[in-house]
Amino acid sequence: MISTRSRAISELRDPSRRELTLTDDAAHLAHPAAPLDVTQAIAPDDLAALIESRLDDDKAQEIVRIDLRDKSSVADHMIVASGRSHRHVGAMADHLLRALKDAGLGKARVEGLPHCDWVLIDAGDVIVHLFRPEVRAFYNLEKIWAVDAPHRTHVAAGI
DSSP: OOOHHHHHHHHHHOGGGOOOOOOHHHHHHHSTTSOOOTTTTSOHHHHHHHHHHHHHHTTOEEEEEEEOTTTOSSOSEEEEEEOSSHHHHHHHHHHHHHHHHHTTOTTOEEESTTTOSEEEEEOSSEEEEEEOHHHHHHHOHHHHHOTTOHHHHHHHTTO
């Protein structure tokens, strides 16, 4: 007779021997590296509107929404906004993360929060870039993602 301990060890060596039925939640626990769909509960347009509203409440400057649906499969929208200082950018990011969590999107990923020059928030179908004005001018993401950017129309026209 095989003991419980040796059965568990053999299951670890050969996972195909397991006879378990997993629910969706348990399947994610069994494979934690699988990404979660953080925008399940809210449509991309509604999510973008929520983010823009929160940024407007926090006095963000030059809020720009870029539609990425026909440009990239990474996200549906990109929102770019500026803050007046490191502290302002950090506060906007913190408030936005709280609003996303309250909306049931607590799995948003964040980069750049300690320095607050450029904070990137990946909320699934919407990517948010929060900049200090000097950093935003340097990287100029709006120019990169614009369809009718002058540097692209000249190339297309053969100039």
